Amino acid sequence: MARQIGDVIVDLQNISLRFGGVKALTDISFNVREHEIRSIIGPNGAGKSSMLNVINGVYHPQEGQIFFKGALRKKMEPHEAAEQGIARTFQNIALFKGMTVLDNIMTGRNLKMKCNFLQHALYWGAAQKEEIAHRIKVEEVIEFLEIQDIRKTPVGRLPYGLQKRVELARALAAEPHILLLDEPMAGMNVEEKQDMCRFILDVNDHYGTTIVLIEHDMGVVMDISDRVVVLDYGKKIGDGEPDEVKNNPDVIKAYLGTTH
Amino acid sequence: MLYREAGQFKATYAEDSQIFPIRQDRIGFWVLMLVFGVAVPLLTNEYWLKAILIPVLIFSLAAIGLNILTGYAGQLSLGSAAFMAVGAFAAYNFILRIEGMPFLVALVLAGVTAALVGILFGLPSLRIKGFYLAVATLAAQFFIVWALVKFPWFSNNSSSGVVTAQDVTILGYTFSTPEAKYVLTFLIVAFMALLAKNMVRSSTGRAWMAVRDMDVAAQVIGFRLMRTKLLAFAVSSFYCGVAGALYAYTYIGTVEPEGFNLDLSFKILFMIIIGGVGSIMGSFLGAAFIVLLPIFLDNFVPMIFGDALGAGFVSNFQLIVFGGLIIFFLIVEPHGLARLWQIAKEKLRLWPFPH
Ligand SMILES: Nc1ncnc2c1ncn2[C@@H]1O[C@H](COP(=O)(O)OP(=O)(O)OP(=O)(O)O)[C@@H](O)[C@H]1O
Ligand SMILES: [Mg+2]
Numbered sequence: 001m002a003r004q005i006g007d008v009i010v011d012l013q014n015i016s017l018r019f020g021g022v023k024a025l026t027d028i029s030f031n032v033r034e035h036e037i038r039s040i041i042g043p044n045g046a047g048k049s050s051m052l053n054v055i056n057g058v059y060h061p062q063e064g065q066i067f068f069k070g071a072l073r074k075k076m077e078p079h080e081a082a083e084q085g086i087a088r089t090f091q092n093i094a095l096f097k098g099m100t101v102l103d104n105i106m107t108g109r110n111l112k113m114k115c116n117f118l119q120h121a122l123y124w125g126a127a128q129k130e131e132i133a134h135r136i137k138v139e140e141v142i143e144f145l146e147i148q149d150i151r152k153t154p155v156g157r158l159p160y161g162l163q164k165r166v167e168l169a170r171a172l173a174a175e176p177h178i179l180l181l182d183e184p185m186a187g188m189n190v191e192e193k194q195d196m197c198r199f200i201l202d203v204n205d206h207y208g209t210t211i212v213l214i215e216h217d218m219g220v221v222m223d224i225s226d227r228v229v230v231l232d233y234g235k236k237i238g239d240g241e242p243d244e245v246k247n248n249p250d251v252i253k254a255y256l257g258t259t260h
Numbered sequence: 261m262l263y264r265e266a267g268q269f270k271a272t273y274a275e276d277s278q279i280f281p282i283r284q285d286r287i288g289f290w291v292l293m294l295v296f297g298v299a300v301p302l303l304t305n306e307y308w309l310k311a312i313l314i315p316v317l318i319f320s321l322a323a324i325g326l327n328i329l330t331g332y333a334g335q336l337s338l339g340s341a342a343f344m345a346v347g348a349f350a351a352y353n354f355i356l357r358i359e360g361m362p363f364l365v366a367l368v369l370a371g372v373t374a375a376l377v378g379i380l381f382g383l384p385s386l387r388i389k390g391f392y393l394a395v396a397t398l399a400a401q402f403f404i405v406w407a408l409v410k411f412p413w414f415s416n417n418s419s420s421g422v423v424t425a426q427d428v429t430i431l432g433y434t435f436s437t438p439e440a441k442y443v444l445t446f447l448i449v450a451f452m453a454l455l456a457k458n459m460v461r462s463s464t465g466r467a468w469m470a471v472r473d474m475d476v477a478a479q480v481i482g483f484r485l486m487r488t489k490l491l492a493f494a495v496s497s498f499y500c501g502v503a504g505a506l507y508a509y510t511y512i513g514t515v516e517p518e519g520f521n522l523d524l525s526f527k528i529l530f531m532i533i534i535g536g537v538g539s540i541m542g543s544f545l546g547a548a549f550i551v552l553l554p555i556f557l558d559n560f561v562p563m564i565f566g567d568a569l570g571a572g573f574v575s576n577f578q579l580i581v582f583g584g585l586i587i588f589f590l591i592v593e594p595h596g597l598a599r600l601w602q603i604a605k606e607k608l609r610l611w612p613f614p615h
Binding site: 077090 | 272273274277456458459461462463464465467469470472473476477478479480481482483484491495
């Protein structure tokens with residue numbers, strides 16, 4: 001209700017990204033505003049995931065500039081993006097397979113934990129206090145995402161839908177300003193999708209988290225997005241509010257026309 | 261019904277994150293500590309202490325070291341024995357060259373020296389993984405042993421690098437009997453195992469495991485790859501270094517660089533494979549298993565087959581059994597004896613009513 005879309009927080013200008021001869025992104029400009037839900041859509045191989053990887057420093061574009069909170073961003077490593085408050089989930093689940101749900105989510109808070117390994121070794125005083133303080137935060141996330149009963153389960157044993165949810169939990173544990181979600185509902189049934197939609201909207205609403213979402217389900221995208229950018233073969237072919245995009249003839253031709 | 265957690269509710273997160281959250285495990289642990297800390301040195305004979313218990317403890321410590329690096333941080337290493345050698349020779353030189361050097365300080369310094377060497381040889385891990393990294397650590401293994409033989413300074417100019425450990429004296433008390441040496445080793449190993457357990461159950465350990473399981477995701481979450489990997493090399497080598505120093509000072513007494521050869525590195529690797537990759541308890545189980553198995557086979561095989569097979573057969577038979585076990589654990593139970601123990605406990609939890 002009271003959610004106010006703010007200023008531009010990430011501004012991408014003329015981004016081009018190549019892998020050898022493959023042009024993943026060609027001269028793309030678009031921005032993300034604070035507190036909005038910004039979706040990226042497009043057919044397979046359009047460059048959507050690459051776009052997210054550019055935003056959080058996994059890929060470095062050959063051309064173009066990225067402004068973050070108004071300042072030109074220098075070449076940035078992923079952990080630096082994390083320090084700036086950017087968290088994400090992956091298209092192919094990237095959980096830490098050998099760890100429990102709880103430990104996976106605890107890793108999300110690593111940047112907020114200040115004790116060093118010697119303090120950890122003694123596990124006394126500050127280190128123990130810190131561990132418990134962060135455990136409390138993590139439990140809030142666990143409760144929010146309704147995964148209390150699996151907290152001690154190794155993530156490898158969970159079904160796909162729950163793994164996606166745990167990955168979201170890990171990202172949320174970092175209390176990010178910007179949350180990048182790469183197909184968070186892929187492979188889910190209707191009920192799981194509904195839950196996931198609710199969580200995304202709640203996060204956006206309660207914490208004001210800016211969300212960049214990649215999603216193939218048009219119903220979901222048109223429903224929950226504030227603005228949508230459309231990519232095709234690494235080029236931007238549409239950008240605007242859901243209704244605008246839906247009626248954009250290029251988009252209909254290139255995307256909606258071919259896949260539906 | 262004896263092994264049940266029913267009725268034991270965790271009221272706080274502190275209780276929930278204890279090393280042994282189940283009361284029976286806690287009791288069992290303290291019983292074990294009393295048995296091995298007090299009863300064993302009082303009741304066993306010199307052979308058991310010198311040939312079995314002390315080496316099991318020392319190898320457990322080295323296995324914990326390797327487990328931190330390989331089991332938790334996912335960086336394969338074939339150089340554990342070399343880092344033990346660094347620790348042994350560093351302790352020797354610190355005690356030899358610094359007047360009045362307390363033994364425990366020398367032990368810590370030996371570990372720190374090994375840690376620094378470990379960081380140096382860990383640098384390749386920033387660029388290479390898996391098999392290639394194993395080859396790089398193999399280079400460390402050969403280079404370190406070579407250097408210790410090549411430069412006589414390390415062994416105070418003794419021939420072929422053989423050194424004899426000085427007396428172990430702490431606060432005026434000299435640890436000369438096997439019982440005394442055992443108790444000292446036990447206390448040091450138990451304390452260091454506790455520190456290791458604490459590290460792996462807190463943020464440091466989660467960083468290691470995150471890098472092991474998925475390094476891109478670990479970075480995206482904010483872990484620094486370089487720092488995390490090098491810390492694993494440092495801590496791991498520290499443990500191996502202290503184990504090496506104890507090997508010289510409370511176990512063998514006289515050591516040479518060649519004693520810390522590739523065979524020993526493999527032995528430690530087998531300990532963690534059989535005991536459990538990524539488990540502190542598994543490091544103890546693996547070490548005990550690998551020390552006890554040959555002794556068991558030495559006595560057992562001739563008992564069954566008599567002398568007919570000859571002495572050569574027994575040692576070959578050992579290798580066959582080792583090989584078979586390694587293959588079994590790698591394929592069937594990569595988490596080793598520690599995991600088998602856990603499964604047994606899970607069964608016991610339900611027993612006698614499995615539903
Ligand atoms: N690391 C990489 N190395 C080489 N090529 C890559 C790499 N990452 C992406 N590409 C290529 O860039 C193009 C865009 O890929 P990207 O994964 O961004 O598409 P996408 O829109 O996310 O597709 P999908 O809907 O299938 O997830 C593809 O042609 C892909 O093969
Ligand atoms: Mg993709």
